[in-house]
Amino acid sequence: MPGSLREQIYEVVRRIPAGKVATYGQVATLAGARGHARQVGYALHGLPDGADVPWHRVINARGQISLRNSPGSGADQKRLLEAEGVEFDHLERIDLSRFRWRARPMPWE
DNA sequence: TGCTTGACATAAT
DNA sequence: CATTATGCCAAGC
Numbered sequence: 677m678p679g680s681l682r683e684q685i686y687e688v689v690r691r692i693p694a695g696k697v698a699t700y701g702q703v704a705t706l707a708g709a710r711g712h713a714r715q716v717g718y719a720l721h722g723l724p725d726g727a728d729v730p731w732h733r734v735i736n737a738r739g740q741i742s743l744r745n746s747p748g749s750g751a752d753q754k755r756l757l758e759a760e761g762v763e764f765d766h767l768e769r770i771d772l773s774r775f776r777w778r779a780r781p782m783p784w785e
Numbered sequence: 786t787g788c789t790t791g792a793c794a795t796a797a798t
Numbered sequence: 799c800a801t802t803a804t805g806c807c808a809a810g811c
Binding site for chain 1: 790792
C-alpha cells in the first residue's frame, strides 16, 4: 500500500538515473525520512526478484557496496554499475564526488 | 505487545 | 580518508 515508508523508498530509488549512485541516507532523506537510512537497506533487502527498482545504484556513505559486508553478493552489483559508467577503484569504491546523484540541493545546506 | 536485529549515518578520534 | 562509538526507526519473531 502506497504511503508506506518502504514504498516511498522504492519510488526514490526508481528516480536514480543510470550512471549515478545515491547513498542510503540520501534516499532516506528524499523519501521524507531523514535519518532512516537503515530502513532503506531493510526495504531493499525485502525487494522481490522482479521489481523494477535499481537497488544496485544504492550504496553506503563510504561509496562502497554494502550488502552485508559480503564481497561475493555485491560482485553482481558492481558489474551492473560498471555497465552504467560508474568507475571503481582498487577497494571496490566509487568516487562519490563525481557519481553521487544530485536530486535536489537540500541536504547540502 | 515487547525485545532483538538490521543492504546505515553522522560525529568524534 | 579509516575506525570507533552512538543514535535513529521499522520489520521480524
